[in-house]
Amino acid sequence: MKTDHSKHQQTWVSNQWYVAAWDYEIDRTPLARTICNETIMLYRRFDRTIVALHDACPHRLLPLSMGIKEGDDIRCRYHGLLIDSHGVAKEMPLKNDTVNKRACVKTYHVVERHRLIWVWIGEQDKCDPDLIANFWPCSSEGWVFDGGYTPIACDYRLMIDNLMDLTHETYVHQNSIGQSELMETPINTRVEGNQVFVERWIPDIKAPPFWRDALKQDGKVDRWQICQFQIPNTIMIDVGVAPVGSGATLQKHDQGVRGFVIDAITPATKTTSHYFWGMARNFDLDDAGFTARFRKQQSGVFDEDVAVLEAQQRSIDANPNMKLKVFNIDEGGMKCRFIINKMIEGSPKQ
Numbered sequence: 001m002k003t004d005h006s007k008h009q010q011t012w013v014s015n016q017w018y019v020a021a022w023d024y025e026i027d028r029t030p031l032a033r034t035i036c037n038e039t040i041m042l043y044r045r046f047d048r049t050i051v052a053l054h055d056a057c058p059h060r061l062l063p064l065s066m067g068i069k070e071g072d073d074i075r076c077r078y079h080g081l082l083i084d085s086h087g088v089a090k091e092m093p094l095k096n097d098t099v100n101k102r103a104c105v106k107t108y109h110v111v112e113r114h115r116l117i118w119v120w121i122g123e124q125d126k127c128d129p130d131l132i133a134n135f136w137p138c139s140s141e142g143w144v145f146d147g148g149y150t151p152i153a154c155d156y157r158l159m160i161d162n163l164m165d166l167t168h169e170t171y172v173h174q175n176s177i178g179q180s181e182l183m184e185t186p187i188n189t190r191v192e193g194n195q196v197f198v199e200r201w202i203p204d205i206k207a208p209p210f211w212r213d214a215l216k217q218d219g220k221v222d223r224w225q226i227c228q229f230q231i232p233n234t235i236m237i238d239v240g241v242a243p244v245g246s247g248a249t250l251q252k253h254d255q256g257v258r259g260f261v262i263d264a265i266t267p268a269t270k271t272t273s274h275y276f277w278g279m280a281r282n283f284d285l286d287d288a289g290f291t292a293r294f295r296k297q298q299s300g301v302f303d304e305d306v307a308v309l310e311a312q313q314r315s316i317d318a319n320p321n322m323k324l325k326v327f328n329i330d331e332g333g334m335k336c337r338f339i340i341n342k343m344i345e346g347s348p349k350q
């Protein structure tokens with residue numbers, strides 16, 4: 001019988017930053033999250049800096065996230081080993097015992113940027129903050145950004161496929177954001193280094209209701225959608241409309257209203273993921289109500305994707321002898337997978 005070795009291969013790239021949480025999710029109380037098969041817990045010190053530690057007590061492996069916070073330290077809830085926020089043991093279960101300095105916990109490099117918490121997965125001495133995905137609209141003047149978190153029971157690459165092929169909007173989102181013009185407009189796919197772009201320029205159409213309201217006027221518009229994949233797992237989708245004749249082009253389009261749909265799909269295990277999503281926009285900047293309403297609406301749209309992708313994963317698991325087929329619409333996702341696979345070959349195994 002043939003063995004399927006692909007089942008045992010790592011499906012994500014090591015020595016990369018992965019989003020572990022939103023800034024608003026991390027507080028003094030530890031948050032446990034499995035990232036790329038590693039159990040990690042995160043919390044803030046008094047000075048608000050973030051700690052990311054392996055979530056297993058070095059004694060008998062009880063998750064440390066169940067422990068009791070003592071200042072910036074954490075005491076294991078089983079036998080009371082005290083660990084400081086740098087992962088070093090400070091006090092043994094029997095207080096008079098000499099501290100065993102080998103009883104330490106792995107720490108992870110962690111950076112707070114673009115309202116998200118990024119953890120370095122791989123060799124900690126290779127950590128490079130310059131490699132964090134460039135989510136510039138999430139922390140630039142003239143933009144406002146917010147979003148949410150959805151756990152999803154599928155391989156993170158299925159979500160990348162989904163986001164790099166927006167033709168799915170017509171069917172998956174037929175009751176929310178689907179628009180038939182999308183299917184009629186040709187797409188262009190291109191690769192730039194380790195980035196993949198899928199671009200669509202839709203000239204001279206009636207503005208869909210969301211964009212008409214954002215623009216605050218009726219009339220014909222040019223619309224664009226540019227999906228940008230960045231290694232190892234993020235996608236930004238540049239979307240918006242500008243009145244016809246305003247001079248907006250596929251390359252440069254600051255004339256109308258513009259948003260960036262932000263997605264980071266972090267693998268938890270091979271078949272479960274953490275989906276961090278949001279939207280940065282350059283209009284109605286001070287309208288907090290709009291931000292809240294849009295977040296709710298976006299969450300509803302993504303729930304439609306989650307239902308489809310979890311069913312797809314169950315079907316993949318139930319049909320181990322069937323392979324995924326590639327159609328023209330899959331070009332963007334396939335190019336992302338090609339880059340991911342190439343980098344996995346060159347990256348250290350966890």
Ligand code: FES
Binds near residue numbers: 061076077079081093
């Ligand atoms: S398991 Fe943590 S102190 Fe024993």
Ligand SMILES: [Fe+2]
Binds near residue numbers: 302
């Ligand atoms: Fe979708």
